[in-house]
Amino acid sequence: MPDTHMQSSRIDPKLLEILVCPLTKSALEYDAAANELISRKAGLAYPIRDGIPIMLPDEARRLPDTNAG
């Protein structure tokens, strides 16, 4: 059910202030369209499921090299 999933996945903006990449401790960008938290430094995109950020590198999507670094 991707539609309902997206609906309930809206992230609390205040939450972003206290979230960093668990690997690099650098700030994250919120990609609202993909519903992911992007760590440019680590080259990873952390998914958000049901509004819960999944801050596990093993579950993150590797960004294409052009976007990393």
Add this chain to the structure above:
Amino acid sequence: MSGMLEFDERQARAVEAMYQNPDVTGQRSEVLRRLELRAGEAVLDIGSGPGLLLRDLALTVGASGRAVGLDMSAPMIDIAKRRCEGLGQVAFEQGQAEMLPFPDAAFDAAVSTQVYEYVPDMALALRELYRVMKPGGRILILDTDWDSLVLHTNDRARQERILKVWDEHLADAHLPATLSPKLRAAGFQITRREIIPLLNPEYHANCFAAGILDGIRGFVAGRSGITREEADAWAQSLRDLGARGEFFFSINRYVFQAVKPALK
């Protein structure tokens, strides 16, 4: 991190039921009291599980505060999220104790109960905890030392073999005994150490011992030379003792409180 923290939905429900037992409810209110939270503070619960403590933390810091629950297990977060519904100060993240997804100096207080005994790299986990605490921030860690178990049995040899296998479910079944130097090495100043004993001198289907003993039975069956029949027979023998009024169980939870020293 240990696979034992990855609960499926049924296991998460079992943990939730056990934590709502009066024995553990009492322990939770003790933990809350000792943390001395103030309205408006930011508090982190590492391994927030079914969210029983997190909800209390959130209500204590109030709408102007923040209560963050971190857990490895998605089914646990689902349960905790429902429990904390309507509390805008609550947030959840799925993550690991050794790799905290928070900036430096983010929290006034942090609590972790029955979690670090599962964490393989405690030195790293405590360095991470130190990093995310504000100067002057308070932490409270509660863990069981399984050396403190007293469990009456008529077959001590069998029980010792079973409990030895049970120790395998933890990264460190005896963490409290070495936690003080580990906290100091991470930079914390220890402020208080205490025991919260759990005592079940009678057997009831809903006592804490009944829940944990069933967990032990399920874990050891078919593992490291313990057969299912043997595990079942051990559990049955304890219930039989209970039926005769001869059951006795006690175990200690050790509470460590510490602070990250304030800037000079």
